[in-house]
Amino acid sequence: MLFEDIDWYSCQAVFGVAVSLFASLIATSYVIQQLSAKKKPWKTVPGWLPLIGNFHQMDGGSRPAMIQTLEKWANQYGTETGCFECDLLGRRMLVVCREDRAKEILSQRPFKVTRSADVQEAVNSVGATGVFAAEGDQWRQEKKLVSSTLNKIHMQDYVPTLMDSALTLVKKWEAQVKESPDGVVFVKQDLGHAPADTVGKVFLGKDLNFLHHPESDVAELVTQGFKAIERRFFCPINYWRIPIIGQDLDGYGKYLRRGMAIISQVIKDFEAERVANSKTQSKMFLSKLYDAMEQEKSKLDHERIIGNVVTAFAAGVDTTSLTLLAALYILATNKEMQAELRDHIMTFDLEAAKLEDYYSKAPLLKSFLHEVHRYHCTPIMGFQPTQDIPFCGTTLPKGSRILLFFRQVMVQKDSPAEGVPSGPDDAPPNVFSPRRYLVPVNEDSPANSKEQQWQCVDPLTKGLSFLSFGHGVRSCPGRSYTEIFSYAFLVKMLQTFEFELAPDHPPVKIVADTLMAPDRDIQLKLTPLASNKS
Ligand code: HEM
Numbered sequence: 001m002l003f004e005d006i007d008w009y010s011c012q013a014v015f016g017v018a019v020s021l022f023a024s025l026i027a028t029s030y031v032i033q034q035l036s037a038k039k040k041p042w043k044t045v046p047g048w049l050p051l052i053g054n055f056h057q058m059d060g061g062s063r064p065a066m067i068q069t070l071e072k073w074a075n076q077y078g079t080e081t082g083c084f085e086c087d088l089l090g091r092r093m094l095v096v097c098r099e100d101r102a103k104e105i106l107s108q109r110p111f112k113v114t115r116s117a118d119v120q121e122a123v124n125s126v127g128a129t130g131v132f133a134a135e136g137d138q139w140r141q142e143k144k145l146v147s148s149t150l151n152k153i154h155m156q157d158y159v160p161t162l163m164d165s166a167l168t169l170v171k172k173w174e175a176q177v178k179e180s181p182d183g184v185v186f187v188k189q190d191l192g193h194a195p196a197d198t199v200g201k202v203f204l205g206k207d208l209n210f211l212h213h214p215e216s217d218v219a220e221l222v223t224q225g226f227k228a229i230e231r232r233f234f235c236p237i238n239y240w241r242i243p244i245i246g247q248d249l250d251g252y253g254k255y256l257r258r259g260m261a262i263i264s265q266v267i268k269d270f271e272a273e274r275v276a277n278s279k280t281q282s283k284m285f286l287s288k289l290y291d292a293m294e295q296e297k298s299k300l301d302h303e304r305i306i307g308n309v310v311t312a313f314a315a316g317v318d319t320t321s322l323t324l325l326a327a328l329y330i331l332a333t334n335k336e337m338q339a340e341l342r343d344h345i346m347t348f349d350l351e352a353a354k355l356e357d358y359y360s361k362a363p364l365l366k367s368f369l370h371e372v373h374r375y376h377c378t379p380i381m382g383f384q385p386t387q388d389i390p391f392c393g394t395t396l397p398k399g400s401r402i403l404l405f406f407r408q409v410m411v412q413k414d415s416p417a418e419g420v421p422s423g424p425d426d427a428p429p430n431v432f433s434p435r436r437y438l439v440p441v442n443e444d445s446p447a448n449s450k451e452q453q454w455q456c457v458d459p460l461t462k463g464l465s466f467l468s469f470g471h472g473v474r475s476c477p478g479r480s481y482t483e484i485f486s487y488a489f490l491v492k493m494l495q496t497f498e499f500e501l502a503p504d505h506p507p508v509k510i511v512a513d514t515l516m517a518p519d520r521d522i523q524l525k526l527t528p529l530a531s532n533k534s
Contacts, residue, residue, distance in 0.1 A: 041392050042094070043077040045086040053087025063230070064511035067379050067407075070095060074408050081392055082415075090236060091118075093401045097408040099417040099464050104391050105383060105402060106464070106471045110139065112389055116382035116401055122233040123314065125240045125247075126225040127256050129304065130311030131477075141298055146308060147477040149288040155480050156355050157283040161201045162481070163350055165211075166488035169194040170496050172211060177497075177526050184502040187328060188521035189214060192321040196222050198485055199312045203285040204266045221259025222313045228252045229314070263306050285312075312478070319378060320482045322513040324489060326376040327369070329510060329522055330432070332500050337434060341365060342494040350491055358487045363456035367423070367437035369486055370459050370466075374420075375432045377468035379407035379512035406467040407512050419465035421457070497526040 045054050059065035070086075074097040077084035082098030096102050105113055114120075114135045123133040131142040148154075169190055177183045193210035196219065200208035210219040231250060232240065240246040247253035270286050282288070289308075293299050300308070331338040344364045348357075359366065383402040388395050396402075409417050416429035424440075427433030441453040459466030461475065469476035493499075501508070502523035509516045 040085065041394055042081040042083045042085060045073055045077055045084060048087055052089055053091070055087075055089050058088075061234075064514045064516045067512045067514070070380070070403070070405060071408060074405060074412070078408075079414070083392060089234060091401055093403050094396070095403045095405055097405040097412070098415055099409050101392060102404055102409050102417075102464055102467075104389075105404060108385065108389050109383075109472055110474050111136070112387055113383050113385050113402075116384045117399075118233055118401070119382045121238060122229045123311075125232055125238075126228045126252065126310070126314065127221070127260055127307065128225070128311040128314040129307030131308060132311050132315050142300065142304070142308065143473070143477070145289060145292050145296065145298060145300065148292045149285050150477045150481055152355065152480060154288055155484065158198075158202050158481065159353075159355050159358075159484060162198055162485040163353070163488040165194050165198045165201070166485055166492055167350070168197070168211060169489065170492040173526060174496060174528065177528060182502070183526050184523050185526060186521055186523050188321070188325055188519070191324045191328075192223070192317055193219065194489070195320040195482070195485060196313060196317045198481075199309075199316055201284070202481075203309050203312050204263070205270065205284040205286060206266055217255070217258040218262055220255045221310070222317055224252055224255040225310070225314060226318050260306060260310070263309055264302070267302065267305055267309070285309075315476070316478050316482060319513075320485060323369075323372055323376065323482070324486060325515060325520075325522065326510055326513060327372045327486070327490060328493075328499070328524065329501075329508065329515065330372070331494075332522070332524055335500070337368075338494070338498070341368060341434075341490075342498075345491045345494055348491050348495075350488060350495075353488075355484070358484050362487065362491070363438060363454050364435065365487060365490060366456040368434040369483065369490070370437045370456070371432060371434050373468040374410055374436075374459065374466055376510060376513045377407050377410070380405055381470070409464055410467055417464040417467075419460045419463045424454075495529070497528055499524045499526050501525070 045057070047054055047057050049056060055061055058069045073084060073086065074095065078095065078097040082101035083094055083096045085092060085094050087093070096105055115133065120133040120135070131139060131146050134142055172190065173185050176185050190211060193214055196210045197208060200206050200210070200218070208216060208218050210216065210222075213219065214223075228250065232238075239249050240252070242249070247256055267286065271290075274287075274290060282291075286305075289300075289305070331341065341364060345362050348362055353361075381404050383404055385396055385398055385400060385402075387398050390396075410420065411430050413428060413430040420429040421436055421439075422428065423433055423436035423438055425433050425435050427436055435454075437456050437459065438454040439457055441455050459468075461469075461471075464471065469479045502525045505523060506518055508522060514520060515522060
């Protein structure tokens with residue numbers, strides 16, 4: 001067809017109709033949005049724009065910017081009813097930010113309220129098709145099996161591996177410091193690779209050595225997997241579901257195929273060995289899982305076993321590394337606290353420590369870590385009702401998108417969750433207080449006397465004062481696992497180095513569990529302690 005043949009008049013008319021249709025669509029959705037906002041008992045964040053909703057008010061939409069904005073909105077729009085509504089890229093979200101409202105949602109779990117479909121979809125899409133993203137009978141079966149392999153009895157078997165991985169990390173930094181004239185190390189990547197190594201060893205019985213080979217296929221599956229979950233969670237189109245090419249559209253496909261093939265092979269080798277030799281390694285997750293499947297007569301298929309191993313990487317690695325990143329940042333910028341903790345754990349014998357010692361012999365360290373978990377927790381979790389449920393004096397329809405603001409419920413100043421202890425320093429819940437969970441051993445002796453001994457109480461998990469590992473039957477089965485690794489790492493770190501932020505460090509701020517710093521990383525200047533210099 002020639003250029004002159006085009007009927008420009010018709011084209012203009014079609015274009016005009018399309019523009020007016022689009023404009024009336026936007027106007028109608030604006031009117032619907034305003035009318036539906038008026039009917040609800042909670043406030044709606046103003047400033048809605050077509051297609052993007054309130055996203056343009058989130059300072060570029062990075063994770064910390066989003067958390068900061070939601071925190072600001074919770075104080076602005078959520079105080080009256082304990083919740084508010086906003087629109088993120090066309091998805092209406094009910095943000096629940098106070099204990100009483102959170103209870104209304106959490107009491108309906110696990111069946112009337114589930115993880116949100118967006119979370120399930122994003123997590124499943126990266127290969128973590130395990131208990132975290134499962135629901136209904138599938139979840140019931142897998143939770144029983146997975147939890148039984150992570151209970152305190154089995155945890156005894158994992159302690160040496162967890163300690164060993166923590167030691168290996170600190171030794172790596174010791175070697176690095178010897179080589180480098182300024183003693184500065186970047187910490188974030190290693191803080192992720194060391195817990196990933198524990199998952200490799202404990203879950204698969206394999207030393208995948210992420211710490212020294214961060215370019216390996218399984219390491220890439222894990223690292224790229226986190227990025228893919230964040231990216232895919234907010235994407236309005238599930239492009240990864242497109243047959244053949246979907247997983248490759250954002251470049252994740254190659255990591256998924258290679259990483260999964262390796263994990264699948266390790267499991268097949270393990271099965272073959274188990275058939276040939278009934279005395280396979282009994283001190284690792286796979287053995288314990290297969291034992292539990294036999295005992296319970298409850299078999300998971302090969303794909304679900306892979307999915308649960310990938311889930312351990314997805315659920316346990318980033319969370320642990322962000323906790324430790326926050327802990328190191330706090331100690332690096334508070335020398336007094338660092339010195340007090342070092343004093344406290346200096347005689348802790350890591351090599352000889354049994355599971356119970358981690359919980360009883362270092363109360364201040366334990367209280368510090370509880371507080372890091374509380375104050376710098378995963379701030380938000382997505383849920384949805386599977387049927388209409390009562391909420392805030394009205395009915396929340398099936399399928400509504402709920403963001404439960406765990407952190408806000410625990411740390412807000414004015415109406416915090418009941419049961420957050422104030423500790424010997426009488427600290428309000430909105431303040432970070434490392435001694436919060438300490439109580440005097442001897443009630444009669446004054447709390448501030450030098451002779452006073454302290455013990456650490458466990459945060460209450462019945463109420464909502466400690467939601468860092470979730471709530472109720474869906475709470476995290478990996479809590480002891482990550483705690484033991486973190487204790488071992490912090491003890492070794494404090495026994496080996498004094499540390500501070502590197503000179504001329506760019507500005508850093510922590511928003512919930514995330515550092516606002518270049519690459520969300522920090523550089524530490526590590527000075528070996530005199531007693532450790534060799
Ligand atoms: C600092 C480290 C960790 C934190 C802060 C953390 C936090 C959480 C949270 C908040 C949940 C959601 C609970 C809920 O929905 O109520 C969860 C679930 C889960 N976590 Fe962890 N977690 C950590 C480490 C781990 C580790 C090391 C593993 C495994 C080795 C693990 C495995 C899981 C699994 C399988 C679930 C799903 C449970 C279910 O849906 O029933 N987590 N975790």
